[in-house]
Amino acid sequence: MINAKFITIGLVSTFLINAQNMKYPETEKQNITDEYFGEKIPSPYKWLEDDQSPKTQKWVKEQNTVTFEYLNKIPYKSQLRDQLTKLWNYERVSAPFESGDYTYYFRNNGLQSQSVLYRKLTKGGPEEIFLDPNKFSEDGTSSLGEISFSKDGSLVAYQVSEGGSDWRKVVVWDTRTKKQIGETLSDVKFSNIAWKANEGFYYSSYDKPKEGSSLSGKTEHHKLYFHDIRESQFQDKIIFGGNEIPRRYISATITEDQRYLVITAANSTSGNELYIQDFKNFNKIIPVITGFSNTYNVVTTEGDWIYIQTNQDAPNQKLVKLHSSHIGNKILDLKIVIPEINSVLQVTTANKTLFAKYIVDVHTEVKQYDLSGKILRTIQLPGLGQATGFSGKNNQKEIYYSFTSYIYPSTIFKLNTETGKSELYRKPIINFNPKDFESKQVFYTSKDGTKIPMTITYKKGLKLDGKNPTILYGYGGFEISLLPTFSVSNAIWLLNGGIYAVANLRGGGEYGRKWHDAGTQLNKKNVFEDFIAAGEYLISNNYTSSGYMALSGGSNGGLLVGAVMTIRPDLAKVALPAVGVLDMLRYHTFTAGAGWAYDYGTADDNKEMFEYLKSYSPVHNVKKGTCYPATLITTGDHDDRVVPSHSYKFAAELQAKQDCSNPVLIRIETRAGHGAGKPTDLIIEETADKFSFALYNFGIRELK
Structure with missing residues (x-):
């Protein structure tokens, strides 16, 4: 067990590297403007959007040189890396x-x-x-994406991501011989794989952007294809989408009974259409739900009945069923199976029963129902935390689920679906004792009076003296819920005496659609105010103080950190925005960014939306003469989800306008994308860099 504590000498400026005298790489400023509703907005670093140009790549190399020169001087960086490596080295x-x-x-x-x-x-x-x-690759940077088996298990198709890119290859194997069948498919993106017997499978992709912009070029119309495993990909036919039915996101599944092809189609990350082809009764794809006001997802089928989870007239979700004879009717007869309650619902199935997983104040509760909606039992979980799984085939009596919390390493349990009895299946052997730590939930008040939950985790016996190094983490978007989960990285922070706090902000999905909508578009600033109030709560209750707090978040959470540090630069000593959406006026012009408009709106919508986005866009709100937190921006040069130019431009603005000795660095991983599939060694290195950067700028001299 690591038994460590921080030794501090306060915020003594002579200890810290003198960032005021740091020589950052020169970032050329060009006289470029973008015009919105008659207003010209300077865009001096727009040239950094050309991520493949030699000029941008030279800038990346120079920035990394400065960043790693700084990070490698921190005396305990290698100690943190060794701690992470040692704790990470357990079988999972x-x-x-x-x-x-x-x-x-x-x-x-x-x-x-x-x-x-x-x-x-x-x-x-x-x-x-x-x-x-x-x-897949010598350096471990190629990773496995989705893997899908045919119904009888004799064939498998798996996706490969190279360098973290969302563009994938697909390989088909005979599972008996483990030999490849046919050619490797290429240029597949944002796709699952849906097998139709052993004939072939459905998959989705876009036209590849013009050469030179494959990582940042806009992807517009998704296309659903069918691949016959006996044929070349070149011969694959478009089944749905493309120019005929232009949709930004299209996904297909085949039900377990192989009777129905289910297609969901959407133009944003919220709301979708539903199309179904009943192979038994008709040979065409029929629209069931059109329009994007609500979400509809088929959970299972039983004969002529199709079970659908939806938020139609149910912000917290409900489960309904539709008779196949009603497919195509203008007015659908949707019969309620599991009604909406105050907690958010997600339904899975196994052994022809339904498992209703509820989010109850940011932890999981599970109830089991039969297909008529009759409750069978409540599943007893090990405690308050997050439970995942509870899915299996229609004839599968025993299934598995995982349970975890911030201080409970992910543990697998076996569940008998007929008795409801759980038994321990596999517990990890890790040098971390949950009994040494406390993870408590509090509710604090945001600026407009809304109560926001936050979980604060730390080692027992912590002194509330305002000097505890603290990471405040948040996301607040896309109806994504931050539920408790164990992390080796966070465990090292806790073992070294730090506090890890997670705020469940509006914009997320913890309390359903209303909670989500309260943090979108013209309500987006609620998310930032919620995060600011979380920091103020930690300070006012002496968990920490501004000089010992770091703001952390990735992707939409990177936007959160970037916005809050420009709105309230005095709130925290350190900012760690990762793969962030930071240019809110142009985000929708790259890759699939236009699909995020439900959450953000776009600068092209109308003048009010443009003005609102401009008022908090991190790239556009860095002001000269302001002291910003010590900032370590992280991104990957293969990120084709949130393109790295967001981070590049934000770093350039901060470096040019920072008005104090707090350093502004950007760490650009040249072998990674948005984060999925990142190899273990890169995760450990990046985590050691982030933690050591934060601690160093808190004034921590050494770890003991």
Whole structure:
């Protein structure tokens, strides 16, 4: 067990590297403007949007040189890296799943770059390696995306991401021989794989942007294809979408009984249309729901009945069923199976029963129902935390779920779906004792009086003296819920005496659609005010103080950090915006960014929306003569989700206008994208850099 504490000498300026005299790389300012509703907005660093140009790549290299020169001088960076490596080195095994005659599961021996897929015969037998993603590339930066088995388990299709890109390859195997069938598919993006018997599968993609802009070019119309495994990808036919039915996001699934093709189509990340093809009764795709006002997702089927989870007239979700004879009717007869309640619902199925997973004040509760909606039982969980899983085939009696919290390493349980009894299946052996820590939930008041939950985690015996190094983390967007989860990175922070606080901000999904909408578009500033109020709560209750607090968040959370540090630069000593959406006037012009408009609105919508976005866009609100927090911006040069130019431009603005000795650095990972599939060694290195940067700028001299 690591038994460490921080030794501080306060914020002594002579200890810290004198950032005021740091020589940042020169970033050329060009006389470029963008015009919105008659107003010209300077865009001096627009040239950094050309991520493939030699000029931008030279800038990236120069910035990294300065950043790593600074980080490598921090005396305990290597100590933190060693702590992370040591704690990370424990075996991690996923919940198993069945396909064909085999049970499959992922395992990582501790420090492997990517987890390996193993299998063994369900009836008993030795285990074997089925698929090892570590062999995809020499440096571990190619990773496994979705993997999908045919109904009988004899075929598998898996996706490969290279360098963290959202563009994927797809490989098909015979599962018996582990030999490839046919050619490798290329240029697949934002797609799942839906097998139709053993004939082939449905997948989605876009036209590849023009050469030179594959990472940042706008992707507009998604297309659903069917791939016959006996044919070339070149011969794949468009089934849905494209120019005929232009939609930004299209996804297909085939129900377990192989009777229905289910297509969801959307233009943003909220709300979707639903189309169904009933292979038994008709040979065409029929619209069930059109328009994007609500979400509709098929959960399961039973004969002629189709079970759909929706937020139509139910902000917290409900489960309804539709008879197949009503497909195509103008007025749908949707019969309620599980009604809406005060807690947010997500439904999964196994053994022809329904599992209703509710979010209750940011923890999971689970109830089991039969297909008529009759409650069978409440599933007893180990405590307050997050439970995931509860899914299996229609004839699968035993299923698995995982349970975790901020201080409870993810543990797998086996559940008998007929008795409701759980038993421990696999508990990780890790050098971390949950009994040494406390994780408590508080409710604080935001600027407009809204009560916001926050979970604060720390080592027992913590002194509330205002001097505890603290990371305040948030997201607040896209109806995504931040539920408790164990992290080796955060464990090291806690073991060293730090506080880790997670605020469940509006814009997320913790309390359903109303909570989400309260943090979108012209309400987006509610999210920032919620985060500011979280920081003020921690300070006023002596958990920490401004000089010992770091703001942290990634992607939409990177926007959160960027906005809050420009709105309230005095709130925290350190800012850690990761892969952030930071140019709110141009975000929608890159890759799939236009699909985020439900949450953000766009500068092209109308003058009011433009003015609102301009008022908080981090890139456009860095002001000369202001002291901003010590800032370490992180991004990946292969990020084609939130393109790295957001971070590049924000770094350039901050470096040019910073008015105090707090350093402004950007760490650009040249072997990674938005984050998914990042190899273990890169995660450890980046975490050590972030933690050491924060502690160093808190005035921490050494770790003991």
